[in-house]
Amino acid sequence: MLQGAHLASLRKFERKFIKLATQKCEAGIRNPFAEEIMQADRQLWCQMADLVNLHGWSLDDALTEYTEIRGDIYSLLQARVAVPKKWDLPPGSRRLPGGKGKQKGGGKGRGANAGQTAPSGAKWITKFEDKGKTRFLCRDYSWAKGCSFTDCKFEHLCPVPRPDGRPCLGKTGRLDAAEMQADTSQQPLDWETCLSVLQQHCPGQTQLMRNKVLDGGREHASYFNAGVRSGSLGGLCRFTMENPMLVKYINLFLKSVFPTATWSSFCISHNEFAHLHSDFNAPGSLNHSCSLGAFDKGGLWIQMDCSEYPDLPRCPPTDAQADQSLRGCIFNTRRSGFSFDGSLPHCSEPWTGDRWVLTAYTSAQLPGVSQDDLQQLRELHFPLPNFAEQLESGNTAEAVLLPSPPSVLDLSKVRGNLFLDLFAGHARPLSSAFLQAGVSVMSIDTLLSAEHDLLDDSIYEPLLRLCYSGAVTLAHASPPCKEYSRCKLIQPGPKPLRTPEYLSGVPGLSPPEQERVVNSRTLMQRASELLHASYKAGGHFSLENPANSMLWLEEPVRLLLQKASADVLVVAACAYGWDISKRWAFATTFRDMQQLAKDCTHAEGTHRPVAGVLDEFGGFVSQQTSEFPAKLADAYVAAAFPLFATAENPVDVQLSQLYQLLPAKGRFDMPFAHQDGAGIFSVPDWSFPPSGTVDRLQQIRLRHLCKTA
Structure with a gap:
């Protein structure tokens, strides 16, 4: 050596x-x-x-x-x-499909369900009552080979059960090989044929995946998706490859109803009520929906602006569990197609009878689909958008749905010079005024993007780290006052879910109503935590809600104001050019904002009331006053302006750029970690991997510590 x-x-x-x-x-x-x-x-x-x-x-x-x-x-x-040679799944776990080796065969013996089950798993009916007589159905008739007996004494009718439990009794078997292998382009594309195809070839039920959209509390539902998956899994839905002929026919039928439309997926819903929800599909894409069957009503309720479809009457949601203060229109889709923006809140209208619904849409996961899957989609007659062709050819220059990587921020313009606007609103008046004044902003609101949901821990926790890092100069929050508004205590009007005596919810609430109360309280608590974190890190904050809001009675808000010794200012709407009877309350730690305080000097009844008043379209006027007027936004910026150093080109920081604002801890920066070498191999500072080891926690460090080897 x-x-x-x-x-x-x-x-x-x-x-x-x-x-x-x-x-x-x-x-x-x-x-x-x-x-x-x-x-x-x-x-x-x-x-x-x-x-x-x-x-x-x-x-x-x-x-x-x-x-x-x-x-x-x-x-x-x-x-x-040591890993055991034969690994058994825990009890109750789902077992994956077996391999290609020799396995126990499915013989032709007399089992419990021998010959009575289709490959899809639906148990066939072997007999039925007809005019007081019991008639038996031929099992072999509905298989691919068909019945081989010329003098068969059993009935050659379809044994597949309908939703009411009775057999289909169609003249064509469910698994007729000649029909299922025929070219689907030669099948009639009319409403009657499509309904017959759905009744005969669509499986009975599948695993329930959308608990928040459909009625939960069960394992299966008559709701099927084909094409590209939605959500984080990616790839193609299992239903697509299990029922290729049915998928081809549905695509061709939908093309006849929507000749110029494009989609990557569709869903089949059979007698399933869809509660109020919004779809997170590909940006700029539309939903294309139609329904068929023997049913009454069963339309599609969509929340619409008053300027759209002015001839249709406005009504509250047809979902009893939804917020009845919303207003929208009901569209009849029975034997007719209707295209709409899936991001708009929509739900089903109750119906009576047998109802089938076909809805085509473009999944947000389409840009990540492999070329092999794209080829399979085209073979199944999915009319993919134009950018899918660019993906398949490798040319992604104009693929508008591909997310662009976050641009690198100029930290000299942002760090220590940032206004954080929580619940900014659709028009975000405060953020817009700060940008015009040369101050960088970050606006957070689900009205701006569905990803800005503070109920999601993956969004809230990075924001909390940002506030504690000291990068935020001024943080402002206007939590939704919808469930905290005292306007609901004025009847007639929406049902109040809480009162000053029952801030956690009045007794007798339904589970959806209690969930709304819990969500509003969670948003209030998280907004208070973010504001307190900004204050502890050396910044300032302001919290806004109506002066008579029940939010000011909540314990987290009261503790926040006590810890920060915040000023509470009352601002009258009439003082800033708004002729309505409304007052805002601002709680702030920056003393210069006291100049915003202005009370109403007019006689009582001078201004137009908004509490409990309906507009001409049936909506509540108070909802239209949630955002600040321009004069108030300008006055707010003028009062807070001494906190900031203006930049010639301020930055509108996106949520995807948040991690760039977090300061990185150097290896030799305080605090230091110490270990005594007592014989246990450990490293107390996990912002870096141990020396000479493989960084197996790299993804966790990138997400939570922004550190790699």
Whole structure:
């Protein structure tokens, strides 16, 4: 070793290393693998190199330290738990499909369901009552080979059960090979044929996935999706490959109803009521919906602006669990197609009878679909958008749905010069005024993007880190006052879900109503935490709500104002050019904002009331006064302006750029981590991986610590 260490020290270390790596183990225990042994050797030599190079040890002393004194060699080469050869799933877990080897066959013996179950899993009916007589159905008739008996004594009718439990009794079997293998382009594309195809070839039920849209509390539903998946999984829906002929026919039928439309997926709903919801599809895409069957009513309610479809009457949602203060229109889709923006809140209208609904849409996951899946979609007659062709050819220059990476921020313009606007509103008046004044802003509101949901921990926690980092100069929050408004206490009007005596919800609320109360309280608590974090990190905050809002009675808000010794200002709407009877209350830690306080000096009854008043379209006027007037926004910016250093080109920071604002801790920055080397291999500072190891927690560090090796 070029006079680095004595041969005896090296040999002692080598013998101990080999002995520990090759020791005999009991059943269920194994020695480390070759890769683990190499990793342990590398780790030990890295630590000994630190002692020699950084602390001035001799190599002999370092070898003796790790051979005789420290326990790192034992911990790195300790025996592991062996993986059993046959791994059984825990009870109740779903078992994956089997492999291609020999498995137990499904024989033709007389089993409990022999010959009575279709490949899709729906149990067939073998007999039925007709005019007081019991008639038996032929099992072989509905299989691909068909019945081979010329004098069969059983009825050649479809045995597939309908939703009411009776057999279909159609003249064509469900698995007729000639029909299912025929070219779907030759099938009639009329409403009657489509209804017959759905009744005969659509499976009975599948696993319930959309608990918030459909009625929950059950495992299965008659709701099927085909095409590109929605959500985080990606790929194609299982229904697509299990029912290719049905998928082809539905696509061709929808093309006849919507000749110029494009979509990547569609859903089939059979007698399933869709509660009020919004779809998060590809930006700029539309939903294309139609319905068929023998039913009455069953239209589609969509929340619409008063300027759209002015001839149609406005009505509250047809979902009894939804907020009845909303206004929209009901569109009849029976045997007619209707296209609409899926991001608009919509729900089903109750109906009587048998109702089938087909809805085509473009999944937001389409840009991530592989070329093989794109080819399968085209073979199944999905009319994909134009940008899918660019994906397939490799040309993504004009693929508008592909998310662009976040641009790199100029931190000199943003850090320490940022206005955080929570619940900014659709027009975000405060953020717009700050941008015009040369101040960088970050606006958060679900009205701006569905991703800005503070109920989501993955959104709230990074914002909390940002506030604690000191990067926010002024944070403002206007939590929704909808469930805290005293206007609901004035009847007639929407049902009040809380009162000053029952801030956690009045007794007798339904589960959806209680969920609305909990969500509003969670938003209030998280807004208070974010404002308090900004204040603790050296910034200022302001909290706004109507002066008579029940939010000011909540304990988290009262504690926030006490901890920060905040001023509470009352601002009258008439003082800023709004002739309505309304007052806002601002709680702020910046004393210069006291100049905003202005009370109404007019006689009572001078201004137009908004509490409990309906507009000409049936909506409540109070909802139209949720955003600040321009004069108030300008006055707010003028009062807070001394806190900021203006920039010539202020930045409108996006949520995707948040992590760029977080300061990175240097390796030699405070605080420091200390360890005593007591024989346990550990590193207390996990912002970096241990020296010489594989960074197996890299994804977690990127997300929570923004640190890599």
